[in-house]
Amino acid sequence: MTEPGHIDQQDDRLAISGDWILPHYATLKRRVEGLAKIREPSSLGIDLSQIADLDTAGATLLMELVGSEQLAAIDDWAPALPAPRRALLRTLGEAMVGHSPPALRPARPVRDFLAETGQRVDGLWQQQRQLLGFIGLTLATLAATLWHPRRWRPTAVVAQVHQTGLNALPIVALLTFLVGAVVAFLGATVLRDFGATIYTVNLVAFAFLREFGVLLAAILLAGRTASAFTAQLGAMKANEELDAIRTLGLDPMELLVLPRVLALMLTLPILTFVGMLSGILGGALVCLVALDISAVQFVAILERDIAVQHFLVGIGKAPLFAFVVAVIGCLEGFKVSGSAQSVGEHTTSSVVQSIFMVILLDALAALFFMEMGW
Template structure:
């Protein structure tokens, strides 16, 4: 008989012989299926070779408790074989971890609130740090004309400002017409259609002009900034700039921030004029208000309302540019990350614009403006 063949010698003491390894797995299964489990003593010390596969079959044949008792009782078992069998017993006898108890709905809501609060606090902390870095770079670059990158600045002004004029003008023209229709509908019930002109003038000079232009730039320009810088970050171009000793903030962020500081006030002015033109078209066509009368009423609006709208434009421009650039630096090396941070920059920019506008409205109301 082949000495390597697995054998079970039955008697007063059952002895296991031969090779109990993966190479004999089929023979072992057939042998153990045909052999009943012995009642008396079982000796494992005579096994010629044993691996995990053979030990697992042995454990299933004898049972975990019986095999453990045999290991403890047999003093002549080799130490390495004893260690193998004990490790297998622990692995096969390990019970699945109990399922985590589902927290109550209130605790889940509180946990979610805490996570979101932590995320917002961390995000505003990062935004504050990035704003400080941009302001520091501006303080270093602006007093030194030799470090100005006029080509990049003009290119960004062209892309963010000139190319955005048609869509901003069209949007605000239509909104101006809608506001005029709404004012005529409501005020007409009181015979005060003439005050529709005041409604359009005040709303566009103070709020709608700068808000609509800012939202358009947040969706159009902040997303472009994030995608451009994010693609460079994913392609390791920013690391190459740092290796060359160049500052990505100075090369990429400063021209974009300065471009928006120039273009958003101009686009705000375009939005104001387009909104007033939209209101004028509705007033002349539908309300029988003469154009000269419309212009005279608009001219009587105090200058402070125009200044309230214009003074918010640079603040909104800075916030939009900084958020768009910061999200670009957060992009990792995947297209999914570019899309996620691009969406995040648009949402954050619009949210911050509306939040700052609400704060400004309360501030100017307290000043009596």
């Protein structure tokens, strides 16, 4: 069993003895740090003749003790040390001359916060620039393909319509039905205090025809379809299928992106219409059960008070939302670097971006229609 090395101070001289090897690194480290707190070791004479064993871990601690410059000149002040040990210490000292340990940066919370904020803003700006560029590339590819019917891919579009639209109908209908019931309950609770529960019908109709029908359907597609687009294209990129497509002389934008964008632009208006009907049906059920408003009276109020322009406003936003969701999903798929972790990160990013852009565009559209009086 070896004993850890010792540091004995004798007047103006340090006597280094014992084993300076990796198993004793923690003990030796404490001794070196303790001596450094009391006195500057490099100002003392060093005696290394009593070292029993030495490896690179011990040599590193000796460098911390005496300094890299003094260790590089070990041939001058420790000629009695065996040649292999002198070579080890000299090589380490020469390698570390001029390389001082990095100083700890003082904490600057305000500066760090501002720097991180700037980095995030710059990252958001770069992200939006990429999105605008990809939107332009998608529109250019669509314009180039539109006048060449032989390059259309109706089979791919129909397949994507089935996956993104038909399979999403049940969840969209169920969600909007439940939200419609919640909106009717909330409206009845508030309007009851004013004796105006009859206007719950108007509240539900306005909410779902203008906002909730298209917004809920778009958010569901952002979470369900945009993530699927990103995962599919990301897996294809990881498997080098996109490179194979380009090698065959085909355009991934025309082959993979356009069918998905067109399919989503076809399916979201249909899902929006289904969401409108389901939400109004949920509100009608609450009115029938809780407010004693019959189905005939409910429909009569809709026909009398709700103009068709509210339906057109809601359904008109659907293609725009669908285009944005599809483009973001495809763009994030192309940005995947190849690893499974990258696929997961960009899938999450596509969902977050899609939902954010849908809500942002919906807010801007609401302000625009309000100013226009539509």
